[in-house]
Every structure is written in C-alpha cells, then in structure tokens.
Amino acid sequence: MSDMKRLALMLKELEEQLTVCMKCGMCQSVCPLFEETGREADVARGKLALLDGLGREMFDDPAGVAERLNRCLLCGSCAANCPSGVRVLDIFIKARAILAGYMGLSPIKRAALRGMLAHPERFDRLVAWGSRFQKYFTRPVNDLVGTSCARFVSPLIGGRHFRPIAETPFHERTPALDTAAGASGLRVAFYVGCLLDKIFPEIAEDVVAVLNHHGVGIYMPEGQACCGIPALSSGDLKTFGALTRRNLERFDPGDFDYLVTACATCTSTIKEMWPLMAGRCGVDKVDGVDKADGVDGVDGGKISAIAAKAMDINQFLVSKLGVGAAPESSAGAAVVTYHDPCHLKKSLKVVAEPRIVIRANPECRLVEMPQSDWCCGLGGSFNLQYYQTSAAIGRRKRDNIRAVDPAVVATGCPACMLQISDALSRAGDRVAVRHPVQLYARTLRA
Template structure:
C-alpha cells in the first residue's frame, strides 16, 4: 500500500470516528494540557474540530497541524470522561498517522523505529554499549532516584534527570525461561523495553512474585518493543514491523496450549498488546490477525493477574506502628485504559512496613506521555511540577507508581527539585514481602 492510499484510508477512518462527538466539553475538565494552557485548541474538542478538516488543513499549514496534534499526552482522560463514548485516542492516533504519512518521519525517528527497535539484538547491543560508556556522558546525582544529568546533551535533554542503565539487562540476567506445564498457570512475561533494559528491578520483582506463587514463566530473549512509541509518532510502518516481529516470537512459543496469560508490568505495553495490535491490523494476514486475537484475549496487567486471577488475600495485613508513609500515583493507561485502580492499592497493603497516604489528584497525568517530554518540554515540565507538588504535600517518604514511564518522569521532577523522596514500582513494594518471609 503506497503512502497516498494509506493517507486516504486514515482520513476515512477519522471521518467515521468523529461523528459521535457532541462538543459537550466534558474533556475540558480533565485534560492535563488544557489545565496548563486554557487553550481550546489543546483540548480534545478543539483537536476534533481540526481533524474534521484535516485534509484541507494539511495542505494549508501542515506544521501548524503537527504542533496542535503533538500537544496531547494520549493519556486517555478525555475518552475516559466522555459521556458519549467518543474514541478520542483512536482519533488522535489516526490523525498522527495521517500527519506522518503527509510530512514523513524525521531521519532520526525513522532510524530508531524502523531500524534499531526492529532488530532486538542490535538494540540490546546498543544498550549494552551505552551501559559501559555512560560514565563518559552522564553525571550521576546523589539522590534517592538514582538519576543522572547529561551536560553534553543539554541541547537535546535540557536539565532533565534520566535513569542510569543497569550493568545487565533482564534477559541477560535470566536467559530464556520456558515455563512448566505442571503448574496451574503458565504465563508469558512481556517485560517491555523499560523493565528489560532500564528498570530491571521491576522485572526482578515480577519474576520473584510469579515464582513465589508457583506460576510457570515463559520469557524469550528476543521480544521487540511493543510499538507504542512509533505509533504515538504516527509511524504506522515502524509499528507494523515491530508488531510482526513480536507475532513471530509468539508463534514460536505457541499460544493455543499451555499459555494462560500474557502478563506485563508496564500498562502502556499491556494496553498496546490488548488493544492497539489487533485494532490496527486491518491489512495483516488472517493468520497474523488470529495470533493477535489470542494475544489480545490473554494480555493482562500483573496487578490484575495477582489480584483477580490468583486472588491473593489482602485482608489480613495491617501496617506496623512505625510504617513508612508511601503515596501512590495512578498511571493513566493503567486506570483509564485498563480499568485497574483498587487492585494496586489492595496489593500494597500486603507489605506491613508501609502505610498508604493518598496524594491530591492521584490519577492526574504526570506529564510524561513518552516523547511528549521531548516535543513539548515546557508543558511536560509544568504538568510534572504539579505532580511533584502533590507528592511533596502528601508527606510521603516514597512515591509508588505502576508504570515505568511514570517512574522516569516523577524521578526527573524530584531530581530537578532536589527532593529526597524515592520512586519505586508498586510491584517492588509487594516483592519485598517475599524477602521478609511474608
């Protein structure tokens, strides 16, 4: 399919999806971008007006269209709060696909999405090399977030605090895991890029919990990125290549017998496996779509699996008198897209060394949105600063979230403001109970 035919199909999809918007403005009340700018063009309703005339606007001023469509975190708050069920996320994704088909990808993004990420071994080697030589570029900060700044990359990253890379990636530490059919449940663990290559402690926690609860674990060492970063940039070609790479891995494992679930500790990955892979596979083969149907049906967040499938009892644990205070930031994709909220809070109760104190606006976006932090740095910083203030005001010693991307954004905000609060994944808190003999 050539680019013009892809563009035509994207425009037709957008037209079909726009019909249900009543312009009621419910999206305005929950949009984190609008809360900072108060610009109608930045809220879902304003973007929908733009997309109704997308073909004309692309010809008239494509750069203006790009600016408006990228001022969106794809957090899903507007869709979650829409009384008429407008599929705003799908609309904006299709809009970005159409925009990229018209303007084309930058050479850097094209290399990352279509060359680096589509070759897992190359990506692993690049991260391994980066880990060895990161000391030449990064300046480690003395803080609880274990972040670093990159003075040499200031033109690109600004004053951003970024996580340092581990010595070993998760797949290097554990190798290939093949499961155990004698167990009640066998799951495929899809770690995603962040848990495999950056925050490997999340992967450690997932595997510790699965082993402890006697679950058979299948984990190959050649999964590709889920494709969400490419999709958020409108790169349908890169997204398709990544999805098809992963289809090949799942086909090799086999999904028909002996695989009960596909679990992940990254809600963005889980949402992508559950929703986007199948939803955007209209031009795939019947065989490929059949595999995606099975993946979609089995994809589940790790908290959902522990609480609703394994049915772990959380009723018998109470915090110690001297328990440390933690607060919880809700990931947009976990709550608004996957509907998982109380499960995390209930599971956190299992660790009696901590007591949960709610922060204000716990489910308000932290301002990450993947590449949004790079394309809209000022907006990302403003939204993130609001989250930082809420964390500090809670009086917590640690902030917990269930999303690796949120961890990165929150650690950046805390690091920039020299705030002595630790950031951890919720599954790390839960896994601690195992080492404490719980």
C-alpha cells in the same frame, strides 16, 4: 486527484467517530496539557475539530494539524471522561498514521524508529554502548530517587534528571525462561518491555521472583521486541508492523494462560492497540504502501487471542493468585502513595489492584495523594519534543506527591517512574520511586 482531496479521502474513515463529538468542551477539565496552556488546539475538542476541518477540506494545512496532533500525551483522560463516548485515542492514533503516511516521518523519528527500534538486536547493542559510556557524561544527583544528570551542558539531556541505563540489562541476566505451572496451576508469558529490560531490570527480577513464589510457570522467550507504541504514536505503521510480527512469532497464545507485563503502557498497547491496528488502518491502500508494511499479513485471530490474555501484573496477582491487603499496616510502616498510570486507570480500568498489592506489604501504609490519576506528563516522545511543558505537568504531580509527605511513591508503569523521578529529583525531594511489585516482593524475601 489533488493532494488535499487525497488526504480528505484518507481521513474519511474517521468521519463516523468524529461526528460523535458534540463539542461540549468537557475534555478541558481533565486534559493535563490544556491545564498548562489553555490552548484549544491542545485539548481533544480542538484536535477533533482540526481533523474534521481537514477531512472536509475547510482549510489546507496538514502540517499544522499534524504538529498540533502530536502535542498530546495520549493519556486518554479525555476519552475516559467524554460524555458522548468519543473514542479519542483510536482517532488520534489512526490520524497520526494517516498524516505520517501522507507527509512522511521526520528524519530523526525515521532514524530512531526504523533505524533502531525496529531492530531489537541493534537497539540492545546501542543501549549497551550507552550504558558503558554514560558515566563519562553524567553524574549521580539523587541517590534515593536514583537519578543522574548531565556532567556538562548537553543539548540531548538538557536539565533532565534521569534514571540511568542499567549496567546489565535483564535479557542478559535472564535470557529466557520456560517453566511448567507449579502450585497455582497457571502458566504465564512474561512480556518484559524495553524500560524494564534496560532501565529497571530489578523490577523484572521481582516479577519473576513473585511468580516463582506463587508457583506460576513462566514462559519468557528470547529476543522480545518493543510493544510498538513509540512507532504507533509517531504514525510509523511500518515499524509498528515489524515489531508486532516479531512479537507474534515469539508468543503463541496456546502456550500460556495469561500474558503479564509490569508496564501499564505495554499492557494497554497489546490489549487495545494491537487489535485496533490489526490489518485495518486503511492508509496503505491509499498510500500505495505495500500491505505487508502495515500490521496486515498477520493473523488477526492470534492478535485477539493474545490481547484477551494480556494482563497487568497487579491485576494478575490480585484476581488470579488471590493476593490481598495485609489486615493492618505495622506500627512503623512507611507512608507510600500511589500514582495511577493513565494506561492502567483510564485505558484498562485497573485501579484497586495496585493499591491492594502495595497494602499486601504491612510495612507500607498507603496514603492517597490529591489527584492521583492526573497524568504525570511524560507521554513518551512528548517528553522529548516538549520537555518544558512535560516538566511543568510533572511538577504538578510532584507537588501532589509531596502533599502527603511519603517515603515512597509507587506506580504501575516504568514510564511514569521515569517522569516522577525527574520531577522529584529536580525539586530535591528524597522520595523513593517504586513499582508495587517491588514492594510486594520484599515481603517474600523477609
């Protein structure tokens, strides 16, 4: 069988979904990348046409298609607004796996994903080293936003203004928790996630404080692994499978009522991507890869049970604990604006709850920014590969934030917090970037 035939066969499983696209082009109106570039290959309709063409052997350039497929934030704005309901993210995730399986991972991705991310202890050690040495290479640049930048010209950091690695990651401060349900009668598993653990441990501490305050029992096992989205979005099913299996060993859905996270991306990955990829990617069968390397070989029932229990922390606070907005904000309340993370609004349809959590603090006066649900432009590894474009999208977000002149911008995703911090700091703005839970936790301390 020719290589192209083999690839076409692998792409066959996407055909039913690709046919649903009627090429109306409405995705152009919501795609943050297309808004910057105006290139059809950057918008969902173009990418779907490329996959369709490749699957029908209309042309032979899998590398060109893979490259264009990777130029995508995976924000899901297109899918959320698609008139014919094309499941764009599902298609793109599967297609990335198929193409990566067909062509192999790039050496850099292989090193980062299989050499580091797949081994949580190694990942922790490397980050700890980074934390110790970062002060020699970087310097603080905006105390209010909390960002640093490179001391010297650095190809790795470039012009970025970034949130530094925490001196002590959360897993060292609080290695594990296992407390019984209190007044609320509920017990949750707390899935921390890499960014909370390594960059924003203070948010994780606030999550624990808030749960304790409400009498919620916490189950937090040691040695949690990454949710797997960096591997999955690179098409690396092997690493994704290893991480999922490791997390499944640690979380037994019978042990808790809900699994909460304070990271929009982790929640949507666990809730939507784990079940999507559970034992049904199909690449391994054609590729000759050992089945155990995919997410096959894990208990699909366990995945669905955990996915069903996974919940964003804001949603949990409002819908399960009855946290409500304060009757009115106090006289000197700070203006707080809210950015909708794509993984909360477009994937999980969580829109009202984070706003209620912010308004639960009477010292916060919520003022909506224009286009609050326009993607911030981070897109995980998209930012590493296409920083200029990512920064341009971030700049748009920054302008919308500044339009309401807030003291604080809040958002329910630590990844968005990184990007927004960079955009604000580079523009020299003095706006604090917070998670809604941090604002709520303040009311409990007061």
